[in-house]
Amino acid sequence: MESLAREIGAACRNVGFLYLVNHGVATATIEAALSAMREFFAQPVEAKRRVAMKKSASGIRGYFGLGEEDLDDKIDGVGTPTKGDWKEGFDCGCDVEALEKQSPLVDDNQWPSPEFRDPVMAYQRAVLGVAARLMTAFAIALDVPAEFFVDRTKRPLATLRLLHYPPSVGLGSGAHTDYGCCTILYQDGVGGLEVKLGDDWVPVPPARDAFVVNIGDMMHRWTNGRFASTLHRVRANPTSHRYSLPLFFNPDIGVRVECLPTCCDEDHPPRYESALAEDLLLQRYRATFRHIH
Numbered sequence: 001m002e003s004l005a006r007e008i009g010a011a012c013r014n015v016g017f018l019y020l021v022n023h024g025v026a027t028a029t030i031e032a033a034l035s036a037m038r039e040f041f042a043q044p045v046e047a048k049r050r051v052a053m054k055k056s057a058s059g060i061r062g063y064f065g066l067g068e069e070d071l072d073d074k075i076d077g078v079g080t081p082t083k084g085d086w087k088e089g090f091d092c093g094c095d096v097e098a099l100e101k102q103s104p105l106v107d108d109n110q111w112p113s114p115e116f117r118d119p120v121m122a123y124q125r126a127v128l129g130v131a132a133r134l135m136t137a138f139a140i141a142l143d144v145p146a147e148f149f150v151d152r153t154k155r156p157l158a159t160l161r162l163l164h165y166p167p168s169v170g171l172g173s174g175a176h177t178d179y180g181c182c183t184i185l186y187q188d189g190v191g192g193l194e195v196k197l198g199d200d201w202v203p204v205p206p207a208r209d210a211f212v213v214n215i216g217d218m219m220h221r222w223t224n225g226r227f228a229s230t231l232h233r234v235r236a237n238p239t240s241h242r243y244s245l246p247l248f249f250n251p252d253i254g255v256r257v258e259c260l261p262t263c264c265d266e267d268h269p270p271r272y273e274s275a276l277a278e279d280l281l282l283q284r285y286r287a288t289f290r291h292i293h
């Protein structure tokens with residue numbers, strides 16, 4: 001674990017993106033989630049709107065249509081209306097029965113059917129297991145106690161998002177950084193994800209059975225900038241439908257994100273104020289989805 005953790009830490013510092021292989025999630029679990037989402041997105045939009053995000057109490061669980069999310073808004077959209085991202089999606093959180101509904105970020109999932117729910121939740125559970133191991137690796141890499149992040153992600157504010165990019169020219173997702181702690185992404189074989197390294201947009205080609213892990217702004221903040229939250233975007237494919245499944249992984253409600261003791265010293269004072277994880281997330285949700293207030 002020690003040497004793997006150091007390797008992961010180096011990728012998080014230098015690139016903010018890495019491929020994770022031999023992660024233990026069965027190909028069958030991934031395939032079952034992919035086939036459930038393909039079937040869901042193939043329906044007419046009226047059917048999908050029965051589980052529209054806007055219908056969930058906090059407006060954060062369920063289906064969103066083409067153009068409803070606008071990831072590039074904060075980069076160059078100051079007051080300028082843009083067309084939104086050319087993708088549709090479905091968001092679901094962890095089972096909330098076990099959680100207190102004490103935050104606008106915790107909400108009931110909306111399921112179109114058990115046939116859709118079961119493979120999607122099985123996939124979510126499997127990837128949450130990967131996230132827990134990743135948290136141990138991050139802690140080792142950052143020289144804090146090995147259980148530091150695991151202790152703070154016991155009932156994580158995690159969202160699994162299922163994405164469908166219909167064939168199109170141009171961008172499916174505008175340039176953005178992710179909000180949270182880290183993202184664990186599975187992308188199908190179509191490709192189109194690109195990462196900004198220096199002045200270049202570098203493709204992140206699909207690798208069979210690999211997850212793409214990337215650092216989000218919250219982890220960048222927690223590590224006083226040591227881990228990189230890197231700008232990325234998705235180029236739509238002109239002829240193929242693309243499907244991807246990012247799991248956005250975040251700490252528990254009430255966790256304070258403040259500079260790790262190992263990431264600051266006299267020469268590197270804390271660059272960011274301490275903040276609650278849920279407050280950081282809510283700010284970002286509001287900036288990218290117009291219906292969330």
Ligand SMILES: O=C(O)CCC(=O)C(=O)O
Pocket residue numbers: 163173178185187193232233234244245246
């Ligand atoms: O679809 C992808 O490959 C990436 C999507 C993404 O970056 C996001 O939803 O934050």
Ligand SMILES: [Fe+2]
Pocket residue numbers: 176177178183232
């Ligand atoms: Fe992203």
